[in-house]
Amino acid sequence: MTLRRAATILLLLMPGLGLILALIGAVVYIAVAQSFGLYSLMGESAFSLAFWSDTMGKKAFDKAVRYSIYVGVLSAIFSVILAYPLAIWLRKPFAGSVTIGAVLKAPLLVHGLVAAFLYINIISYNGLLNQVMQGLGIWDGPKRLQNDRNAIGVLILQTWKNMPFALLLLTGAVQAISDDVLDAARDLGAGSWARFRKVIAPLTVSGLQAAMVIIFIGALADFSFQTIAGPTNRQSLAQLMVNFKGRGDWHSAAVVGVSMMAIALIGSALLAVAARMIMRGRLK
Amino acid sequence: MTRARLNKILMSLVIGAAFLWLLIPFTMAVLWSLVDPSEPWTADQLLPPAMSFYRWTDMWQNSSLKPALVTSYALAPTAAVLTLCLALPTAYALGRYEFPGRELAKTLCLLPLVVPAFITAIFFSSILFQLGLAGNRFAAIVFAHAVLFLPYAIRILTVSFEQVRQDHIDAARDLGATPLARFRVAFVPALKPGISATLLIVFIQSIEEFAIAFIIGSPDVVTIPTLLYSALGQDFVRPNAAVLSLILVVPNVFLMLILERLMKSANPALSSGKG
Amino acid sequence: MGAIRISGVTKSFGEFQALSSISLEVAQGEFVTLLGPSGCGKTTLLKIISGFIEPTDGQIEIGGENVTRLPPEQRDTALCFQSYALFPHLTVRENLEFGLRQKKLGRDEIASRVRDVSTKLELAAQMDKLPNQLSGGQQQRVSLGRALVMRPSVILFDEPLSNLDAKLRDQVRIEIRRIQKDYDLTAIYVTHDQAEALAMSDRVVVLNQGRAEQIDTPERLYAAPATSFVADFIGSANVMEGTVLSADGAGLCTVETPIGVLEAKDAGVPPGAIRRLSWRPEKAQIGEPGLTATVTHRAFQGHFTDLTVDTGGTLYRVQTGRDDIREGDGITFALRPADIVFLEAVG
Numbered sequence: 001m002t003l004r005r006a007a008t009i010l011l012l013l014m015p016g017l018g019l020i021l022a023l024i025g026a027v028v029y030i031a032v033a034q035s036f037g038l039y040s041l042m043g044e045s046a047f048s049l050a051f052w053s054d055t056m057g058k059k060a061f062d063k064a065v066r067y068s069i070y071v072g073v074l075s076a077i078f079s080v081i082l083a084y085p086l087a088i089w090l091r092k093p094f095a096g097s098v099t100i101g102a103v104l105k106a107p108l109l110v111h112g113l114v115a116a117f118l119y120i121n122i123i124s125y126n127g128l129l130n131q132v133m134q135g136l137g138i139w140d141g142p143k144r145l146q147n148d149r150n151a152i153g154v155l156i157l158q159t160w161k162n163m164p165f166a167l168l169l170l171t172g173a174v175q176a177i178s179d180d181v182l183d184a185a186r187d188l189g190a191g192s193w194a195r196f197r198k199v200i201a202p203l204t205v206s207g208l209q210a211a212m213v214i215i216f217i218g219a220l221a222d223f224s225f226q227t228i229a230g231p232t233n234r235q236s237l238a239q240l241m242v243n244f245k246g247r248g249d250w251h252s253a254a255v256v257g258v259s260m261m262a263i264a265l266i267g268s269a270l271l272a273v274a275a276r277m278i279m280r281g282r283l284k
Numbered sequence: 285m286t287r288a289r290l291n292k293i294l295m296s297l298v299i300g301a302a303f304l305w306l307l308i309p310f311t312m313a314v315l316w317s318l319v320d321p322s323e324p325w326t327a328d329q330l331l332p333p334a335m336s337f338y339r340w341t342d343m344w345q346n347s348s349l350k351p352a353l354v355t356s357y358a359l360a361p362t363a364a365v366l367t368l369c370l371a372l373p374t375a376y377a378l379g380r381y382e383f384p385g386r387e388l389a390k391t392l393c394l395l396p397l398v399v400p401a402f403i404t405a406i407f408f409s410s411i412l413f414q415l416g417l418a419g420n421r422f423a424a425i426v427f428a429h430a431v432l433f434l435p436y437a438i439r440i441l442t443v444s445f446e447q448v449r450q451d452h453i454d455a456a457r458d459l460g461a462t463p464l465a466r467f468r469v470a471f472v473p474a475l476k477p478g479i480s481a482t483l484l485i486v487f488i489q490s491i492e493e494f495a496i497a498f499i500i501g502s503p504d505v506v507t508i509p510t511l512l513y514s515a516l517g518q519d520f521v522r523p524n525a526a527v528l529s530l531i532l533v534v535p536n537v538f539l540m541l542i543l544e545r546l547m548k549s550a551n552p553a554l555s556s557g558k559g
Numbered sequence: 560m561g562a563i564r565i566s567g568v569t570k571s572f573g574e575f576q577a578l579s580s581i582s583l584e585v586a587q588g589e590f591v592t593l594l595g596p597s598g599c600g601k602t603t604l605l606k607i608i609s610g611f612i613e614p615t616d617g618q619i620e621i622g623g624e625n626v627t628r629l630p631p632e633q634r635d636t637a638l639c640f641q642s643y644a645l646f647p648h649l650t651v652r653e654n655l656e657f658g659l660r661q662k663k664l665g666r667d668e669i670a671s672r673v674r675d676v677s678t679k680l681e682l683a684a685q686m687d688k689l690p691n692q693l694s695g696g697q698q699q700r701v702s703l704g705r706a707l708v709m710r711p712s713v714i715l716f717d718e719p720l721s722n723l724d725a726k727l728r729d730q731v732r733i734e735i736r737r738i739q740k741d742y743d744l745t746a747i748y749v750t751h752d753q754a755e756a757l758a759m760s761d762r763v764v765v766l767n768q769g770r771a772e773q774i775d776t777p778e779r780l781y782a783a784p785a786t787s788f789v790a791d792f793i794g795s796a797n798v799m800e801g802t803v804l805s806a807d808g809a810g811l812c813t814v815e816t817p818i819g820v821l822e823a824k825d826a827g828v829p830p831g832a833i834r835r836l837s838w839r840p841e842k843a844q845i846g847e848p849g850l851t852a853t854v855t856h857r858a859f860q861g862h863f864t865d866l867t868v869d870t871g872g873t874l875y876r877v878q879t880g881r882d883d884i885r886e887g888d889g890i891t892f893a894l895r896p897a898d899i900v901f902l903e904a905v906g
Contacts, residue, residue: 009377009381012373013378014374016374016393016434019370020393020431021392023404023428024404027403027404027408028399030411031410039414041413094291100298103299104298106306109537111532112494117313117512118310118313121313121316122309122312160305180641180644181647183640183644184640184644187609187610188657189633189658189662190661191632199646214397218400221402223495224513238400241402242402245406253406257406264400
């Protein structure tokens with residue numbers, strides 16, 4: 001490659017990729033630097049580990065880490081567990097399969113905040129669910145379902161919003177397996193479960209990994225579902241970070257932000273490895 | 285056959301579930317947006333006792349809905365055009381040149397999708413403060429949106445550039461076409477659907493984006509999602525939130541359906557999720 | 560006792576009749592080919608035998624057991640796919656072991672069967688490779704090996720050679736037949752290539768539009784096709800119509816045809832009947848007196864020459880070892896009574 005050609009390519013990459021690297025690089029750099037007390041917006045800038053030890057010592061931080069991991073992991077698992085059978089079912093087109101695919105993917109078109117509103121509308125104290133349960137005589141009086149302690153509301157919303165995404169990726173992966181390969185497995189004596197375990201699962205593992213990692217990161221960093229439908233006695237990492245920032249405590253916000261990125265990175269790697277080990281159960 | 289029966293049962297199950305998770309919630313939202321304030325809709329009634337468009341006209345006249353609409357619908361096309369301009373050179377390089385590290389460059393382009401939006405939002409605002417630019421909220425949001433949505437644009441346009449056929453270019457040259465004529469005959473047809481898809485996807489994403497608009501925009505710049513967020517939070521009035529939800533979701537559903545069409549012609553692999 | 564008995568198998572997809580009442584019995588160790596053009600139903604029949612398609616009507620027995628309603632995973636058949644259908648995520652060894660593990664065979668039994676087949680197919684050096692690291696011919700052998708290790712009652716081949724180049728095809732063809740004999744396997748082989756069918760098979764089933772036109776040995780199919788479809792599909796015979804005039808009672812009869820009155824062997828066709836007749840291009844006795852014709856086209860093929868000749872306004876194909884005949888030449892030729900075959904009745 002000539003120098004001139006290399007220069008042309010670099011120049012072309014500048015406004016797009018260059019800008020992405022500059023902005024994301026700067027954001028990550030500032031977050032890390034501020035977590036160590038640098039680039040202070042209020043007082044003195046000086047390198048210090050105090051913000052890390054302070055924030056990590058706080059009970060709220062500890063709770064937020066656990067809570068966000070809980071929401072992230074469960075959302076990813078629920079979404080793919082629901083999406084897998086649907087993807088296999090929709091592998092071959094049949095009468096009505098297009099409509100079903102469209103209905104299943106419809107939540108992709110609905111904004112998260114709108115979804116949250118629709119959800120609390122249904123489960124609110126005088127909402128439809130309470131009405132129905134009382135009408136059927138199952139519940140004696142209306143129950144308080146909003147902002148439940150176990151974040152079931154958040155998990156339902158995350159799954160509602162992310163299952164279609166997992167379905168999209170998994171349908172692609174499942175459809176890429178040729179009919180002949182599945183027929184060959186059948187011909188060699190593999191029943192439905194063996195075909196799933198030994199052929200479909202190992203061949204779709206990369207689609208599964210992609211879906212799980214992206215859903216995990218999104219749910220781990222969730223802010224809006226948490227503030228609207230989540231439990232009031234604990235905060236998600238994003239919520240904690242926004243609160244610190246709102247109080248002008250940029251350095252603590254940075255500690256939370258950097259922790260969130262680290263958890264996203266490590267968590268994604270662990271999830272990807274776990275998915276691979278479970279799904280790739282090779283013939284042994 | 286048993287498989288056909290199984291399919292029927294599954295289909296009715298899915299349609300029943302879809303009824304629960306789509307139709308009922310949206311019907312409720314529509315009904316709530318029509319509740320007339322003269323008589324509240326209490327839990328013992330199946331339908332609102334009095335229905336009118338009062339909430340809609342009231343929201344239009346007496347809330348920040350109008351400025352939010354103006355902001356959102358000014359922001360989105362500006363960001364879309366800016367993203368397109370920024371993405372074109374990179375997509376050209378990735379789609380038309382072979383060079384070492386090309387796959388790595390493609391992967392790096394996806395970075396903004398991996399870093400959580402609130403982290404980008406907060407520390408971008410921190411950078412703006414450091415640089416003393418925090419006052420230009422609108423411009424800052426446009427810029428952040430443009431960069432954040434570059435991955436979609438670059439991905440779509442790279443495929444479009446890859447689809448430009450070298451034999452078309454060569455044929456045009458062979459027939460004595462000028463560079464401009466060559467561009468028009470070989471590039472434009474292949475790029476058109478990709479450009480439309482890019483503009484549309486960035487438009488939709490920008491209208492829906494919450495984190496950046498919320499962190500950088502508040503308190504002066506209000507977009508529809510931030511307005512809805514506050515309507516769901518501290519000033520929760522259910523009928524008002526219903527009106528805002530419908531304003532946010534309905535136009536976007538139509539835009540998304542157009543986008544799906546465009547994506548199919550621009551990039552069959554992407555729309556089926558095999559990208 | 561037949562290893563496979565197919566009785567009255569019919570399959571329709573909605574209005575479309577893919578197979579109409581096919582019956583066939585295959586003996587233990589026999590190699591039977593299903594031959595026909597695309598869309599004739601040969602693959603449908605293979606899939607019915609292997610269990611992937613359920614017949615609308617009729618019955619399949621394997622080894623005396625009725626398997627018509629048995630799913631493929633429970634049938635003692637092994638299928639070699641046209642696309643090979645190797646598991647892309649498994650090594651050659653794991654591909655070979657796949658079916659044996661499903662059968663829950665013991666470790667030693669699996670190892671010995673895999674070793675035996677891999678040696679026979681010369682795959683020993685490839686055992687730890689993934690399918691995409693193999694050549695087309697090697698993949699083909701793995702696909703064959705994966706079926707062989709199962710020691711099935713019936714091995715089924717779905718156009719296994721169509722993805723190989725011509726030279727390799729001849730070689731694998733011989734290899735398949737050798738292995739089939741070695742293991743004394745009952746084989747059903749699907750192909751659209753008549754040369755392949757003639758070269759490999761003990762018997763051939765010629766299928767056309769879902770019907771079995773003829774089930775016979777390759778030699779009989781060639782020498783005595785039953786229908787004009789078979790005559791034309793196998794070795795492209797000349798087909799014409801003829802009216803039987805009279806029989807002489809001594810084994811010969813006379814037939815009136817578009818090229819003149821010919822003598823043919825008496826096949827018991829009553830005088831006055833109109834039948835289709837066929838004769839092979841290479842059976843024309845060129846230079847003998849009898850029929851006159853003009854050469855309209857000549858194609859030199861090496862060991863023979865293909866001629867298109869015009870006889871009374873109709874074109875026929877003849878072949879000769881002579882290479883001195885040119886386009887435009889007038890020739891004479893004769894047909895021996897034994898070389899004229901009666902086909903189906905006209906109308």
